[in-house]
Ligand SMILES: [Zn+2]
């Protein structure tokens with residue numbers, strides 16, 4: 001299986017990970033022009049969006065990297081953050097300055113290397129039609145394809 005060069009995923013229908021139907025119906029999506037994968041690109045009033053939430057693994061963070069890139073319109077990186085209790089989380093930032101200001105605000109968290117584990121090699125913009133709400137019909141088709149594809153996920 002190949003990794004999509006545009007959205008860094010092996011699977012083209014693996015996202016949304018949680019409550020997929022609800023996310024597809026109610027949140028703006030980034031639509032990969034290469035594999036067709038949809039990535040939540042919802043931004044709330046305070047500017048928070050799914051791609052910036054702390055993730056529990058590097059693999060999950062990679063699934064959201066493309067959405068972060070197009071919202072920030074620049075290259076981004078995934079950093080490993082450690083909590084005081086030893087728990088590790090993975091978070092996307094569009095610069096080391098952003099990482100630093102996050103660490104300043106979250107004194108219980110550290111990032112020893114300050115180097116991304118994975119980052120955008122060459123940023124490419126997207127067409128405006130790739131960032132939008134999708135229709136009810138498109139949701140149904142996507143969900144159907146997702147159910148088909150999910151058989152492959154379990155084999156892993
Ligand atoms: Zn969503």
Ligand SMILES: [Zn+2]
Nearest residue numbers: 004007032035
């Ligand atoms: Zn893709």
